[in-house]
Amino acid sequence: MSPSRFRTFLLASAVVLTCASPAGAEESRTEAPVVTSSPVTSVAESVVRVKVPLPASAGARPAACDWLSYLRFRHVDGPAKSADADRILIAQPGVLEGAGAFDSVARNTITQAAAQGRHLEFWALDRRSNCLEDQTGVLAGLAAEDSHVAVDYYYRGKEIDGRTFAGYPTNDQVAWLQNVGLEQTVRDQYDLMVKELSDAAVRKQKVLCGGHSLGGIITAFFAQWDFDHDPATKADAGFNQCAGYFALDTRIGTRLPGTAQAQAVPTGTTPGVDLGPEFVKLGLNLGFIPRTLSAPAVINSETMNLLAIAGLSADLDPGGQSDLATYIPAGPNTDDTYRLLFSKDYATFFKGSPTVQDFRITNAGVLGGLLDDNSQPLAFMQASVGFFSGGKLADKSFPVPADLVKTPGLEGLAKLVGPEKKAIPDEPNxxxxxxxxxxxxxxxxxxxxxxxxxxxxxKEVTAIDELARSLAEHPLDFTEHFFPTKLVTDIALASSPQIAGDAVHPEGIEANPTITLLAGDGILAGSPTDGIFGTLVVAPGYQHIDVLTAAATQNDGRPEPISTALADFAG
Known part of the structure; x- marks a missing residue:
């Protein structure tokens, strides 16, 4: 069987496993192998789903949303049972991020540890809200080795195995997410850990809890949480479920970067006590505060799925000329997103031409243009995956000129758009x-x-093919289409009594060894480090996403530093 046909056969099997909803199964746990084209064949991957129903008070939701899911990575020579591994790393994703984003760092860390004679597992968690995603089209396109299959499913009503795309759920259709915030998120992790690792001693001795970006903040709250609602009994406390903590371009702390947590209004000082959390609760209940993080362009369910399709095209045919901008039907969201991401300057943006459709770019070039730090304008979505070639390039001054981030008093812009100069193709047609x-x-x-x-x-650390594979080849994908707004509002209002009632163990944050692994050019670059405790590792040249996606061997010939340090810490 040819490599192409072999890959198609295996990936088709993965589609069948993924598209079957676990909600109808009689068993309460399923585990299925995941086959990818990763060259790291010494690491086995599986998708695990565990039935942990939401309380009835959460409201009506799809049956699949009563399951928790994660990607389980382990060494092929390691023990079959998770409890027998030397360590188990459990990772919370960041904003707009799913389990597939951890693919490279998981594989590299496990490989590094195995070279030292230790067998680790890495569990990449999916948030419960990811149950709303429909990956049928992307995975079918992967199996067919044709990204048009995915586009036809999502945009042209084409049927796959008797299923048609139902569209992206609207705000009214996800009302149950108004009840899925910080409390439910940390509870989900706890319940999953208890079900999968029933021996409390194993959890305390072997589990390292952590995450990327917002995942570090969630980990801090997890460490403080009291899960039996009795502060006097601490065996259930979050910090007693972990042997240590790891932070990937984040900190193990409870404050959102660059913000101060909102304070509750003291009783008796103002009519209407705790207006902040009450107002937010009312807004989510009535729907005038969106229940998922969304914007008219760039940041919404459709564009997160478009990233997966772009990754699929680059995965299947990196050197082929991209036709996604023309094959995907035009629409306000896609048109505005292309305009925001691919305008050279303000004149181009307001004029509306040239458009991305006027340029000939390979599939790899399109993916690089969408996520590379020399093109993507949002720092929290940037990776360092190479650079354009093949034609004339121009400095990109939209939405922020490169020199502006260096202007005294405006250095904070670099946190938003990143410090790197932006470039864009400059020869239409x-x-x-x-x-x-x-x-x-x-x-x-x-x-x-x-x-x-x-x-x-x-300044370049991530392989474009690895990024493409991470975006396209996992049953739990790289991006998050339905990030629950309540999770962020709860964190911002965490000092109010309604939210803080269970985060009663502040000592939990420093109760275990910690490693903080920062991107040298990431969103925390230049921030004070006095609030960081434990081991600090800074990877030069890295952007926010690179801590997850960087290649195993770097341009200086050395092993990838984030996974190397994480494997050492897990020792």
Whole structure:
């Protein structure tokens, strides 16, 4: 059987396993192997689903949402039972992030530990709200090796195995998410851990709890949480479920970066006590506060799915010319997203031309343009995956000129858009723009208007094919289409009595060893480190996503530093 047909056969099997909803099964736990094209064949991956129903008070929801899911990574030579592993790392995802985002860091960490004679497991958690996603089209396109299959499913009503796309649920259709916030999120992790690792001693001795971005904040609240509602009994406390904590470009702390937590209004000082949380609760209940994080363009359910489709195209045919911008039907969301992401300057943005459809770009180039730190304008969505090649490039000054982030008093803009100069193709209807991978920075990189190269080998750390694979080949995907707003509002209002009643063990945050692994150019770059305790590791040149996706071998020939340090910490 040819490699292509073998891959198609295996991936088709994965589609069958994934598309079957666990909600109708009689068993309370399912585990199915996941087959990907990862070159790291020493790590086995499976998708685990455990039935943990929401309380009746949560409201009506799809049956699949009464299950919790995670990707289980383990070494092929390691023990079959999780409890017999040397360590189990359990990771909470960040905002707009799913379990598939942890693929590379999980594989690299497990491989590093195995080389030292230790067998780790890495559990990448999916939030409960990810049950609303329909990956049928992406996984069917993967099996058929044709991204048009995915587009036809999501945009043209084409049927796959008797199923048609029902559309993206609206705010009214996800009313139950108004009850899924911080309390439910930490409770879900606790319930999953207890069901999967019933021996409390195993949890306390072997589990490392952590996460990426917002996942570090969730971990801090988990550490403080009292799960039996009796502060006097601490065996159930979050910090007693973990042997240590790890933070991936985040901190183990309870405050959202760059904000101060809102305070409740003291009783007797103002009519209507605790207006903040009460107002938010009312807004979520009535729906005038959106129940999922969404914007008219760039950040919404459809565009998160578009990233998966772009990843699929780059995964299947990286050097082929992309036709997604023309094959996907035009619509307000896609048109506005393309315009916001691919405008060279304000004149181009307001004029509306040239558009991305006017350029010839490979599938890898499109994915790089969407997520690379020299193109993507939002720092929390950036990775360092290489650079454009094949045609004339221009400095991209939309939405923020590169020099502006260096203006005294405006340095904070770098936290929003990242510190790197942005570039964009500048020859419409011209040559085919290709993509140089992270390890192809050989002196041919174009120069910016200031005469310096847009990037250097030291600034590139993630392989474009690994990023594409992570986006497209997992039954629990890289992106999160329905991030529950209540999770963030609860954290912002965490000092109010209604929310803080169970986070009663502040000592829990420092109760266990901690490692903080920061991206050198990420969203926390330059922030004070005095609030960080335990071991601190900074990876130079890394962006916010790179701590999850960086290649096992870096351009300096050394092993990837984040996974190396994490494997050492797990020892």
């Amino acid at each position: 011209g040559p085919l723009y290709t993509w140089l991978d992270y390890d192809q920075m050989d002196g041919t990189v174009a120069t910016s208007a200031d005469g310096a190269p847009f990037t250097t080998p030291a």
